Amino acid sequence: MAEVSQQQILPAPFIEAAAKPYLEKIQEVYGKPVDVSQFMGQQFVAGPGALQTQAEGLAAGLGAYQPYLQAAQAATGPTAYQAYMSPYQQDVINTTLQQYDIQAQKGLPQLAAQAIGAGAFGGGREGVQRAEYQSQSDLNRALLQAQLQQQGFGQAQQLAAQQFGQQMNLAQIAPSLVGSQIAGLSALGAQQQAQAQAGLTAQQQLAQAQALEEQQRLSQLGAGITSLIAGYPAQTQTQVTPSPSGLATGLGTASTLAGIYRLYKGFN
Numbered sequence: 001m002a003e004v005s006q007q008q009i010l011p012a013p014f015i016e017a018a019a020k021p022y023l024e025k026i027q028e029v030y031g032k033p034v035d036v037s038q039f040m041g042q043q044f045v046a047g048p049g050a051l052q053t054q055a056e057g058l059a060a061g062l063g064a065y066q067p068y069l070q071a072a073q074a075a076t077g078p079t080a081y082q083a084y085m086s087p088y089q090q091d092v093i094n095t096t097l098q099q100y101d102i103q104a105q106k107g108l109p110q111l112a113a114q115a116i117g118a119g120a121f122g123g124g125r126e127g128v129q130r131a132e133y134q135s136q137s138d139l140n141r142a143l144l145q146a147q148l149q150q151q152g153f154g155q156a157q158q159l160a161a162q163q164f165g166q167q168m169n170l171a172q173i174a175p176s177l178v179g180s181q182i183a184g185l186s187a188l189g190a191q192q193q194a195q196a197q198a199g200l201t202a203q204q205q206l207a208q209a210q211a212l213e214e215q216q217r218l219s220q221l222g223a224g225i226t227s228l229i230a231g232y233p234a235q236t237q238t239q240v241t242p243s244p245s246g247l248a249t250g251l252g253t254a255s256t257l258a259g260i261y262r263l264y265k266g267f268n
Contacts, residue, residue: 039204072163
């Protein structure tokens with residue numbers, strides 16, 4: 001009957017005793033799916049806070065320049081000055097001209113006195129002098145009126161230009177101020193969001209550690225068993241099937257000797 005020799009390399013008994021329940025437990029644990037929703041998902045993402053929401057609400061204020069720009073445009077054009085003319089302009093002109101007329105009339109008696117002194121009262125010479133005086137007075141009156149009107153027009157133009165500059169300045173300042181406010185709120189909101197995210201991340205890490213705690217313990221146990229296997233030599237066990245009896249051993253020895261004898265006779 002053919003003999004079969006079988007060798008087994010076995011770990012130390014105490015290692016085998018530790019490894020058997022470990023293998024059973026690891027099959028049980030790793031055979032169950034892990035519910036990753038416990039430590040993954042939107043619940044661990046910090047959203048925008050109240051300050052960031054407030055900053056977003058102020059974004060519409062970046063267009064606050066529009067009414068100031070419209071007001072600046074209204075202060076331009078050939079007729080823009082009319083809105084800035086003094087309401088008392090005409091009253092000032094009328095009063096000034098009335099005073100001028102009064103002063104002009106005071107010069108007529110002086111002309112008459114001069115004509116009387118020259119013996120030309122009521123004559124053509126006096127008439128010419130009166131006409132020249134009146135003509136010059138009318139010219140001066142017209143120049144005075146034009147000067148007053150020009151002065152009022154210049155002041156209105158200056159006020160219109162001043163209004164244009166002020167409104168353009170406000171058009172630039174308004175969105176800049178809103179932008180600065182938005183930037184400040186956004187910065188503070190980002191800090192708050194980062195702090196909230198840090199807290200959620202800590203909660204996420206805790207949930208993950210709790211969900212994977214059993215697997216981590218098994219991994220550590222497996223690493224320990226592996227190091228024990230490496231540190232202790234394995235045992236070799238040999239088994240022969242079927243086991244040889246004394247008769248079979250003797251017959252095998254006799255057969256071997258007979259074969260050697262026949263081989264020896266063949267050479268002689």
